[in-house]
Amino acid sequence: MITLTNLSKIFRTELIETHALRDVNLQVNEGEFAALTGPSGSGKSTLLNILGTLENFDEGDYLLDGKSVKGLSDAALSRLRNEKIGFIFQSFNLIKDFSIFDNIELPLRYRGLKASDRKQRIEQALELVGLHARRDYLPGQLSGGQQQRVAIARAIAGEPRILLADEPTGNLDSLMARQVMELLEQINQRGCTILMVTHDPEQARRAGRHIQIVDGQLHDSTLYQPLAAVQGA
């Protein structure tokens, strides 16, 4: 589903060049739940942003469903993000003065769905994350865990095939983090591919696949191996 070939990303300033990603090769199949781990500044978020087409890359290629995203127009990339990819951010990124319903509705509007279709999808998503009763609340009236569940509802309401989560539990306590992870696992079981950046070894272990990045290079990509085994290799 996702194929990265010799992908590199360089951040340039007037004085220095920083290789955020070097010759990354990666294959992610449909339905996988992969955890991306690595030290701060290793390139995890950059990789996730490139996968989400929020950022360009300098070299190599990125095929999504067998088609290169290189050179796609803004409209095509926007459509691709809207229809195939859902985002979950560490700080939720909900619009503060929008109701829960309105927040979830945003990506559906950009897809041009009818109001009745939007409503149906939002209600299904809210049902899944258990916040149906709070559809008219503002984000500020919810706990952090609930806000992240709203963000998840927004991400899945458009029924994307890939969910990109950047430290989705980073701002949550352990109980709420566990609830969010359970929700992600539930979504993954429905067939949605998930790539999740995390610092938490426990969460990485719960993901079906563990990908580690160090200094912009993919050191290993293992299926169903514990983190300790990867680090020891």
Place this chain on the structure above:
Amino acid sequence: MDNLLHAFALALRNIKRAPLPYLLTVLILSLGLGMFFSNATLYYWLNHDPLPQKSHSLFYPQINSVLQPCDSCTEPMRVLSYQDVQKLSSSGIPSAQAAMFQSAGYARLPGNSDVSPTPVRLRVTQRDFFTLFDVPFLHGERWADDTARRELILSKASAERFFGRSNVVGETLRLGNELFTISGVLQDWEMLPRLYDVANGLNSARSADIYLPWETAFDLGIKSNTTTMSRDERDYSDNFAVNGREGQFYQAQFWVQLDSPQQVTAYQQFMQQLVHSEKEAGRHPRPEANRLTNILDITEHFNARNRQLDAFALVSLLFLLVCLFNASHLSLNRYLASQYEFGLRRALGCSRSQLQQLILADVAVSAALALFLSLAVAAAAMSLIASLLPATRNLTSWNPLMVLTMAGTALIACYLVTLYPALRASFGSLNRQLK
């Protein structure tokens, strides 16, 4: 439609999010636009063509007819004498021609001798005046010919002021000590700018209250209350009926209607022949300086352009640019504060063109507010200008086309103010805003 309403709802929500910066932006913009609109209004009225359907055919003839020799006097007088008018009227070429001057007097109803007479503005003229400038009649008609007659034509406002109604044809009115019959009442009519009177400078006061036949004015000794010049030793305060007609008393404006280039050429040749025959008769000692000026060139010809208003217009344009710059700066701050939201929208699948639609709705709401406020500012500014320059008092109205143009200008100004912030929002890096 649904998305359009959503875009406008968001635009209104943007006001609630940061009301002070928003209102400050709109206020600065409105000040700039208001000042610009007020000056543009005056500029428009002073420079627009008041008779587009026939302005190309209206001309002001002049000849250098003063009898005192002067070799260096190469420009004719601005106004003509009775004799000049007689000579220039004799060609038979124009389809209409009329001499005229402005005067003033006092009028009252004949039976009301105990009531103080009312001051009135007079236009002394000939019957073709109403044809030349397409003056519409409400009741009655123009004079049957140009002979002296005790008949007046009233403006509608004057008829209503004196009689309380407009249809007063056949009624009598006392002008000075003389009794006149009213032969016509005009519809509400105003020619702006009043180009037929530019010989007297920027004359944009209201049109005349009463129109008086040319020959009658001479009989009664009524003279111009603006530009008059005498070039001989006659006593024009005495026996004006004779002296005014025979002497070198210059006060008249004279307009002719020449409908084709052939007529214009023929009239120019007529003027040339007239001057040559006058020279031969010893009545044209000064250098030949015939002028035939189109009505649209008359302001420049008499150097009657109001330079103060030109300067005001330039200053207001510069002020608008400064306001646009400041509003743009405020707008940029407002948009930068929302940059994260733009990034989020784009991450969720909003394309640049969809984002521009949202911004355009924001622009439209700002423009509507700015237009409303700027019209209020413009009205206040025009009232101030009118008090400083009373001659402009009549040039401060707006027609629907002007309001539409102002709305378009407000929209463009708001778009310009938002352009840079909008581009920043659309092309900014997505990932830096989102964590």
